[in-house]
Amino acid sequence: MSDKLASSEVLFQLTNQSLSYGNHRVLDDISLTIRRGEKVALLGPSGAGKSTLLNLLHQQQSQCSALQPQGGGLVDLLSVYQNIFIGGLDRVGTLAALWNLLRPLAAQRSAISELAQVLGLEDKLWQSVDRLSGGQRQRVAIGRALFRQQSVYLGDEPVSSLDPLQAQALLTHVLNQHETAVISLHNRQLALDNFDRIVVLQEGRLCCDCPPSALSAGQLDSYYQQDSSPVAEQSAPANEGWVIRTS
Amino acid sequence: MSILRRLQQLPLIAALLLSGLAQADTFVFTAIPDEDESRLQQRFGKVADYLSEQLGVEVRYIPVKSYAAAITAFRNDQVQLAWFGGLSGVQARGLVPGSEALAQGFEDQSFKTYFIANTSAGVEPADTLTDALKGKTFTFGSKGSTSGRLMPEFYLREQFDAAPEKIFSRVGFSGDHSRTIAQVQSGAYQIGAVNYSVWDSELQQGKVDQSKVQVIWTTPTYPDYQWSIRGDVDARYGAGFKEKVRAALLEMNDPALLESFPRQSFVPASNDDYAPIEATAKAIGLLDE
């Protein structure tokens, strides 16, 4: 971590944070400090608590951060334009917002058209999002977060449905547009290539927090080892079923 | 009532769809008074007790909502005796051969209808129905009522030689004499036709605001409410039963019983007394020739 960063303002601060849903402990004794200017990748197997952690962080800075939750929270009936526009709703008055449903506001329209070009959605701008593919929907969600125009970006697997080239390009764009970013990812390589800090969660615990230079892809893999492979999970019951049927 | 009797209803679903369920020989009657339809069961329960005492059979009262329902019950032998209006009595006796009118209320020998008007309508009381009525809004009482529908429609047609819909800008059916008064008083309708005895009693009870609604014309008199009985009662309840019922009705002089109708007493009546009503109903097309 560079000296310049070390001295900058603390944005997020968690100290010995734990969180449970019923008997299930989702976060276990997490201490984490994130300063302005940091680009943090959040890794770890499914169910490790990444989304919960992101939500906690969002609560600390809800005013100045752009959130992109898993699934994107799109509104199906609305067009791509309106779904992106929702990100900037706090910048227009209520009447203007209602009017915009009837007739898109000129200024917003040009801004969002530009954004749509970056996202590769320029020809879908007036389509309802329920008619888009998964990847297209994810790009709309990215658009909404970008249109929040904040300095902090919190993304929960924001590029998981995109092809590798698009994922890399849009991740770079998102990181360039925000001073600070905390992004959960499943793609190790994207994490190692684009971030200056890697945080790994495992079963709710923080088990690694270091710059990418200190890690290799192989080391990262080890954090996923305990996670039973999905292939094994699926095949076991299938075999049992077969045995039962023939016996 | 005993639980045992209730339990007999268990095979209801099957039984009711099948035929020939024997009816206990209870004598059943129904009545809709021309005013105050509340607590029918309690009020007419007393009349049932009186009749039971006089006739020596079990007597029950069934409350109904409309003349049509009363007629249906009479026709299907669900009730054997009914307190009908003039028109409904004619209709019911037409459907049940052998049935006859037994007795009518003292007041029913010369019944009449008031035409009432909201004072803002600008129709003044007169000896005839005047052209001032034309183009106003008008409400009858119930569709099957003699005093609220049949007779007023007859006199309207006679005076204007036209159907009510052609005389008035709007014709409604308030469904009930009290409602007619309330709706004309509130101005919902400008003119209305109402049973005179209901008007008189509401006036007495202070329910009528005479600065808002007044009588503008009174019809000539006609026969109205009557007790009608099915023709097969003698065969079922014993010879002379019909006459026993007539006597019991005519001798009913307890004001507590009579006020349910409300009539001061009952006097003998026959089917012929209602020939004018039948002719009127045919004249205005309420009964087929």
Next chain:
Amino acid sequence: MSALANLLQGLGSGGPDHKYSGNKPPVNQRDGAAGSSARRLTSVCLLMVAAALLALFGADLQVYSVDPWQELSRIGLGLVQPSWDDLPSLLQALAHTIAFALLAVALAAPLGLLLAMVFHWLPVRLLCAAVRSVHELFWGLIFMQLYGLSATTGLLAILVPFTGMFAKVFAEIFEQQQPEPVQTLPPAAGALKRYIYTLIPQSWPALISYSRYRFECALRSSAILGFIGLPTLGFHLETAFKQGHYSEAGALLWVFLLLIASIRWWLRPQLLPLYLLAAIWLLPETIGFSDGGSLWRFISVDILPTALRQGDGGELLDWLQMMFSEQVWPGLVQTLLLTQIAVVLSGVVVLVCYPFASRALAGPVMRWPGRFLLLVLRSTPEMVMAYVLLLLCGPSGLPVVLALGLHNGGLIAFLVANASDAEHKSPLARPDDPKGIKRYAYVETPRRFPAMLAFLFYRWEVILRESAIMGILGVVTLGFYIDSAFEEIRYDRAFLLIAVTALLNILVDTLSRRLRRFAHADSRLAKQSRNTSINCH
């Protein structure tokens, strides 16, 4: 109204710039439709609104200057100070109301389920369409001719149309299930096995939830049957209103409100057998019976025009012509016009009311007044509401339209608010969703809109049936003439008019299904609530 049209048009599509949309390359053509789902919904809405606007010209909506305040203040006073003097007869009416509803649904649901399994047979579909196209009140009037004022009449009047509705809705629920489980069955397994092993278990929650909803409807129907003389709450309610005993009416309305509001606390599956036994015990003592003679007389004599019985073709034609020009046509036109306006008004009421009852928009505490309002709107029988409004605006179609709009709007708003609450903590909700009016316009309403529209289309035929029966209040819809025919003991006329009403209903039902399919409101509704069922008939 036109503002609504604009709002609807604006929903999502935006595209006012024709050049822009014109240059658009062919978009995702998954089902050959235009790129915006909103556009189809919009065009359907516009069509409905335009039809309603046209209907405004033809409908009888005159306002009369009346002086209702004395009467209204008495009604208000009665509601605030209900009278409990006649508690025994009130409780008895309540017991009868529940008994009819419970038994009718307990019989109609299984019957409907059986019919739903063979719903692909055209005769079954036609039979179901025919029985449900006649309103419970008219069934009541018909059965009264056969079984008198009795338990039989009350039960059958609810049972018969409800069986038709159960069959149709259950069949639709089956249609909406995922096809995979059926596909994995051995092809030789018969239809019954297919239903028992896949479709029924798959759709069980939806079937149960619909049956519960239907029970609430049955309570309303049962209460309303009192209006024609059955010993339910409506019997006393009608008398109390007619006689101006508003504190008694108030007590009855409060009791009914509490009954509807408390269903979810007392309607428990494990208590059902007990309830059913109690219901049989509580039925009115008068058991209707027909010796077959009156049934035969009714079918072979009463409902046939005299001319037809006498084989006089010329006179029959005269009769038909008279009926058509004097009653059928005017009644039909008014019924359709009032229905159209009432449907659109219901939509407006939903859009205005549902946010006040939704957790996301009104907040966890402030939604309770909104919920109460919707409870009042959906529990107060339409007839009673129309009756009070009749005092307010005078005798015309206006009170009918307002009552139907408020009642049905309140009912759908309740369902829409429930759907909104169900999503409150789901993954679809985001912590940074906008708040207040912006949330209403950009998130909640667009998300609820397809379901709302589907509910409205379902409700269309119900509103049609209800505008027809409103004729009983004196507004010249088909029901007015039907009521007159029964009053005049002219069953041939009543039968013809009821048959016309039923045909009209079937037509509207078909049209509504076509429009629903066109707007894809259906599939989305199914998608959104595969397990919570379509609760709106």
